[in-house]
Amino acid sequence: MSTLYSHNSNAQFIVRKSGPLRGRVRVGGAKNSALKLMAACLLSEGTYVLSNVPDISDVEIMSEVLESVGVKVIRTDRHELTVWTPKEIACEIPYELVDKMRASVVVLGPLLARLGRARVSMPGGDDFGHRPIDIHLDGLSAMGAKFSVAHGYVEGVVSQSDGLRGAEVLLEFPSHTATENLLMAATLANGTTVIDNAAREPEVADLAAFLTSMGARIEGAGTSRIVVEGVRSLHESKHRVIPDRVEAATFLAAVGLARGEVLVEEARADHMSMLLQKLHDMSVEVEEVPEGLLVRRGTDRLSSVDVATLPYPGVATDYMPFLVTMLSVADGVGIVTENLFSGRFRYVDELRRMGADIRIRGHHAVVRGRQSLSGAPVRAPDIRAGAALVLAGLVAEGETSVSGVHHIDRGYEDFAAKLSSIGADVLRWDQPDQSQ
Ligand code: EPU
Numbered sequence: 001m002s003t004l005y006s007h008n009s010n011a012q013f014i015v016r017k018s019g020p021l022r023g024r025v026r027v028g029g030a031k032n033s034a035l036k037l038m039a040a041c042l043l044s045e046g047t048y049v050l051s052n053v054p055d056i057s058d059v060e061i062m063s064e065v066l067e068s069v070g071v072k073v074i075r076t077d078r079h080e081l082t083v084w085t086p087k088e089i090a091c092e093i094p095y096e097l098v099d100k101m102r103a104s105v106v107v108l109g110p111l112l113a114r115l116g117r118a119r120v121s122m123p124g125g126d127d128f129g130h131r132p133i134d135i136h137l138d139g140l141s142a143m144g145a146k147f148s149v150a151h152g153y154v155e156g157v158v159s160q161s162d163g164l165r166g167a168e169v170l171l172e173f174p175s176h177t178a179t180e181n182l183l184m185a186a187t188l189a190n191g192t193t194v195i196d197n198a199a200r201e202p203e204v205a206d207l208a209a210f211l212t213s214m215g216a217r218i219e220g221a222g223t224s225r226i227v228v229e230g231v232r233s234l235h236e237s238k239h240r241v242i243p244d245r246v247e248a249a250t251f252l253a254a255v256g257l258a259r260g261e262v263l264v265e266e267a268r269a270d271h272m273s274m275l276l277q278k279l280h281d282m283s284v285e286v287e288e289v290p291e292g293l294l295v296r297r298g299t300d301r302l303s304s305v306d307v308a309t310l311p312y313p314g315v316a317t318d319y320m321p322f323l324v325t326m327l328s329v330a331d332g333v334g335i336v337t338e339n340l341f342s343g344r345f346r347y348v349d350e351l352r353r354m355g356a357d358i359r360i361r362g363h364h365a366v367v368r369g370r371q372s373l374s375g376a377p378v379r380a381p382d383i384r385a386g387a388a389l390v391l392a393g394l395v396a397e398g399e400t401s402v403s404g405v406h407h408i409d410r411g412y413e414d415f416a417a418k419l420s421s422i423g424a425d426v427l428r429w430d431q432p433d434q435s436q
Contacts, residue, residue: 015393020260046236129343166191347385
């Protein structure tokens with residue numbers, strides 16, 4: 001599958017102090033929904049059409065994952081994918097693909113349900129540190145799959161005669177992708193599966209809506225108890241991906257930092273209520289309007305707040321780098337507690353290079369607001385932190401250059417162009433690749 005622009009690893013974002021921001025910017029489809037909807041297409045032979053799919057590199061990687069087992073993925077339009085799943089598909093996902101994107105592990109449930117067998121490279125730790133998949137494997141084991149790990153691969157098999165069977169699964173933690181893996185597996189299992197302490201993220205509900213349109217019988221998606229009555233077969237379908245709440249949060253934070261008034265089109269308040277409450281406490285006004293969210297910030301200084309990240313509907317860990325960046329120029333001290341990923345404060349060293357006063361104590365960050373930051377060359381360590389460093393450049397004196405742009409490209413389409421369309425002084429500079 002081809003994309004419309006290259007994901008040049010030598011690229012940089014060049015950012016200068018900006019604001020106030022004005023105008024409107026449109027949020028694309030949710031990365032963390034689109035990737036799972038693509039995996040769900042493995043469940044049955046047929047032609048699927050997914051619209052509002054963002055043009056980002058993670059979607060390209062998921063296309064490669066599907067193509068590696070024999071599926072065809074065609075971008076029929078910049079934001080539309082047609083996925084053709086043949087009758088026969090393979091069951092193995094190689095190391096190179098899982099290494100590029102750990103979310104590839106969401107094919108485990110669909111492959112086991114469809115083929116009774118799956119061999120997927122075991123994801124290792126990543127930018128956020130230790131990231132096990134035990135909750136995925138425990139849940140699928142309760143449904144009758146047997147797993148072994150050898151040569152870096154996790155191999156699952158299901159007895160040919162029984163297939164996957166419905167089970168009562170209580171998740172030790174409401175893991176987002178484990179819930180999705182089990183949900184997809186359960187659609188074709190024999191009998192009823194109950195997933196308790198399920199993740200409640202809007203992307204889980206979006207996946208359930210797509211599966212339901214394929215003929216699955218699901219109740220309770222979006223709550224912490226999901227009940228799935230297995231069916232014999234599913235069928236092809238069409239679906240429009242929900243808007244990306246993390247991309248929406250990025251633009252809200254941009255205005256929170258650089259001031260101004262911007263309409264964030266398609267952003268959904270009901271998908272980000274707790275964040276909106278925090279933004280209100282920080283003196284960022286957000287109003288729900290028919291087209292999306294209207295965000296305003298005047299001349300007063302941001303107020304500091306304490307924040308703890310939690311599974312949905314709590315403040316998402318993905319918003320944390322934006323909040324830390326805002327707190328670094330707010331009035332007072334804010335304590336940020338990261339409860340999901342042990343290694344997610346790695347970008348803080350980069351923000352410190354821009355003059356931020358942040359101390360890390362275990363999984364807490366103590367952020368003392370300063371009047372402004374100072375531009376510097378910094379490196380994006382992961383998707384959201386990369387976007388946050390670009391936002392930091394909007395309130396930094398002088399010039400900030402953000403390298404490691406391939407991380408940002410994983411989750412953001414046209415990030416520099418969208419920010420500059422609302423008045424931010426941001427440009428993407430694609431350096432020629434020296435190695436060629
Ligand atoms: N966990 C386990 N065992 C498991 C699974 C998870 O211990 O088997 C732990 C993790 O180590 C972590 C916690 O549970 O401490 C939460 O992890 P979760 O499984 O919910 O995260 P995920 O499903 O791997 C998704 C998103 C992330 C987002 C998190 C939290 C996708 C592809 N990824 O990851 O998104 O941060 O949920 O909401 O949906 C991003 O978009 O940049 C991103 C990282």
